[in-house]
Amino acid sequence: MSNLLLSFTRFAQDQIEMADVLRSSGKIYVVVAILVLVLGGVILYLFRLEKKISKLEKEVSDETTGAEYNE
Template sequence: MKKLVLLTAMILCFFMVHAQPGQDVEMADALRSSGKIYVVVGTIVIVFAGLAFYLFRIDRRLRKIEKEK
């Protein structure tokens, strides 16, 4: 029963998202036309890569500590 309710909710959310009309985002158009969108995307990629590196490093340290105990 729970799976059916969850599936129904997911399908309804899917249809609600696709039912919205296409909207032009002025900020994205301005960034794209001036070429600054690549700076924004690059910054986001660098931040996520840094977070991933940090989390993997912490994971290795925790594994080492767990093995010692």
């Protein structure tokens, strides 16, 4: 009896529609790969931005010391 009840609740849970097909066919990994790529792109952008800022910082500090040298 309790077994029946259990299977009934399991059945009720299974009724709730999830993206099970997407998962079982393995296509979910395509979605995950795309998300990881986008994330990687954003992080790459941050690193490139930092590189540019470092260059700018160096130029600015060079300019300051250069100006002092001229005086």
